[in-house]
Amino acid sequence: MNRTTTSSIITITDLTKDFGETRALRAVNLTVTRGEVVVLLGLSGSGKSTLLRHIDGLEMPTEGDVTVLGQSVRSLRPTALRSLRGRVAMIFQQFELVPSLTVVENVLTGALARVRGPRLGLSTWPKNLKQEALTHLDRVGLLHRAYNRADQLSGGQQQRVAIARALMQNPEVLLADEPVASLDPESSDVVMNLIREIAAERGLTVVCSLHQVDLALGWSDRIVGLRHGEVVLDTPTTGLSRDRAMEIYGHVSVSTSEFAAIESELSVAGAVGAGS
Known part of the structure; x- marks a missing residue:
């Protein structure tokens, strides 16, 4: 894989985004360097998720530019944009697992860009990718649940599966959109510490949106x-x-x-958003 050599992994220049008459982002400027762990902190509706979606190329700017791994996202053709997204993994608030699939099959979906054609069942995946998926599950502490259905896992366990799925992309950048909003405090600590540890091990650049101030500070x-x-x-x-x-x-x-009252309100808001 051709890895970028510049220390600036993400550069956002005068980014403005309008949705109809609503201005979601206003002339945002931001630079994220290699290996940095950045938290976007703010209330719901502050623009955190919209900013992450621009980094991943899921949204295009109304004005301004977003450069990721040396490439201007808005100038990329669809094939090149898909290639860039293969280097940028995303972890979502609601896990986005397929409930009826086994845990290891869900992890393997992170490698779809590396195979040709659809995969119907575990037996249709190459042996080397299955072994890689199991290795990632071992890293997140869920190797023993590899052949359980995803919907048999707790919320915290499902988010750890989502982390393993992201690792199957061999990413350089890891984006996380409110990854612990629907989790209890203990599970939140486990998930966030795991992301931090894996980022350090792999030299990943992380941009994560949160609303929990204590978690962000720590x-x-x-x-x-x-x-x-x-x-x-x-x-x-x-x-x-x-x-x-x-x-x-x-x-x-x-x-x-x-402070405690405000934190409680923010946690409730995040839990409601996770269930909507």
Whole structure:
């Protein structure tokens, strides 16, 4: 695989996105370097998911440009865009697994770009890819559930399967859109720590949207705060206080009890969004 040599993996320049009369992103500028773990922090509707979808080429800018792995996304033809997406893996809030398939079959779908034609059943997959899928399941601690149906797993386990599926792409960039919004705190910690560990092992560049401030502060290298489609904070996580992080939400200063109440509201909002 031809790997980019530049330290700038993602460059976003004056990115503006309109959906009809709604402006979802407003002149966003952002650069993400190789191996960096960046959290997009903000309320629902702040533009986090829209920004991630531009990085993956699922949305095209109204104005501005997005360059990923040295390629301007908006200038790519469909074949080249599919090739780029093969180097950029995405983890979703609602896991996006096929419930009736086994866990290992779900992981194998991450390698569809590497095979020709449809795959109907586990026996139709090449032996080397099946072994690779099992290796990834072992890494996320679910090798013992490889032949269970995906819908027999807990939410936290399903998200770990989704991580293994993403690894089947051999990505350089890992995007995660509210990956723990529907999980309990313990499962959230497991999933986020796993992403962080795998990113360090593989030198992955990670951009992840979250609404949980504590999790973002404890997990990221850098926090980018979005409010109403605009970047209102872009800073290394080291030394960043809760109060400063909470300014993203329009709260200049909060007490411990107020902070807990706000966090609770944000968690409820994320859980409702996960079930919609």
